[in-house]
Amino acid sequence: MNFQDKIVLVTGGTGGLGREVSMAFIEAGAAVIVTYRNAEEFGALAAAAQRIGAAPSAGMSVDVTDAQAVEKCVADIVAKHGRLDILVNTVGGYAGGVNLWEADARTYEQMLGLNLKAGFVLARGVVPQMIKQQRGWIVNIASKAAVDHGAGGALYAASKAGALALFDSLAAEVKEHNINVNTVLPSIIDTAANRKGMPGADFSKWPKPEEIARVILFLCSEEARVIHGAAIPVYGKT
Numbered sequence: 111m112n113f114q115d116k117i118v119l120v121t122g123g124t125g126g127l128g129r130e131v132s133m134a135f136i137e138a139g140a141a142v143i144v145t146y147r148n149a150e151e152f153g154a155l156a157a158a159a160q161r162i163g164a165a166p167s168a169g170m171s172v173d174v175t176d177a178q179a180v181e182k183c184v185a186d187i188v189a190k191h192g193r194l195d196i197l198v199n200t201v202g203g204y205a206g207g208v209n210l211w212e213a214d215a216r217t218y219e220q221m222l223g224l225n226l227k228a229g230f231v232l233a234r235g236v237v238p239q240m241i242k243q244q245r246g247w248i249v250n251i252a253s254k255a256a257v258d259h260g261a262g263g264a265l266y267a268a269s270k271a272g273a274l275a276l277f278d279s280l281a282a283e284v285k286e287h288n289i290n291v292n293t294v295l296p297s298i299i300d301t302a303a304n305r306k307g308m309p310g311a312d313f314s315k316w317p318k319p320e321e322i323a324r325v326i327l328f329l330c331s332e333e334a335r336v337i338h339g340a341a342i343p344v345y346g347k348t
């Protein structure tokens with residue numbers, strides 16, 4: 111896939127999945143702006159891009175739950191590039207393993223902040239610009255837990271289900287504006303953090319972040335214009 115004329119914002123773009131999404135867009139020739147929280151992780155991404163003779167367009171240290179910071183980030187991108195074509199939001203977090211009545215208020219705030227508020231703040235930040243352009247693609251990463259609500263993960267599931275609803279509604283709202291909005295639902299991804307957390311698991315069954323990245327790039331391509339308001343499962347065979 112060729113993204114040579116595209117300006118892409120990957121939030122959480124140095125994380126387990128985000129890094130592969132950033133790299134895939136960079137390899138496909140896009141101008142990729144990556145948000146990060148850890149400068150070392152952004153340095154590692156830039157070094158990996160350099161090894162294939164490329165580079166991210168910019169790295170920005172942004173808390174995506176902070177509306178002012180996100181507004182500034184989008185304004186800076188538009189000032190430099192004149193537009194913003196694609197947002198892929200890979201920011202999120204997991205907490206679980208306890209029953210709902212044992213979960214604390216801090217975890218509630220964390221789950222709702224990372225998995226729901228971040229999407230709200232980012233959508234508010236980018237959609238007005240995409241409407242102005244009459245062009246755009248948005249992909250939000252939720253989770254299988256958004257549609258499959260098991261025991262021991264109520265706050266996570268509720269926050270991801272909320273995000274799915276949020277982007278579904280957004281999809282309905284922007285139909286007239288040539289903006290595609292879709293959600294991706296991973297189950298467990300083969301990341302370093304998951305391998306460390308579940309050393310006894312069969313890693314071969316877990317979808318690889320680069321495989322999910324390819325699905326995301328397809329959703330952001332001209333070829334996928336007919337996919338809108340969808341929730342795409344990327345569970346592999348798990």
Ligand SMILES: NC(=O)c1ccc[n+]([C@@H]2O[C@H](COP(=O)([O-])OP(=O)(O)OC[C@H]3O[C@@H](n4cnc5c(N)ncnc54)[C@H](OP(=O)(O)O)[C@@H]3O)[C@@H](O)[C@H]2O)c1
Binds near residue numbers: 124253303
């Ligand atoms: N991994 C899985 O098995 C799995 C399964 C289902 C769904 N998902 C979803 O897939 C997405 C990506 O998962 P992942 O495994 O790649 O997660 P990850 O490795 O933790 O990456 C998330 C990235 O977002 C950053 N971030 C966290 N809070 C932020 C904030 N307030 N502002 C800006 N950036 C922030 C993190 O930075 P720090 O590292 O500094 O915190 C990290 O770089 C998430 O939405 C996750 O919920 C993952």
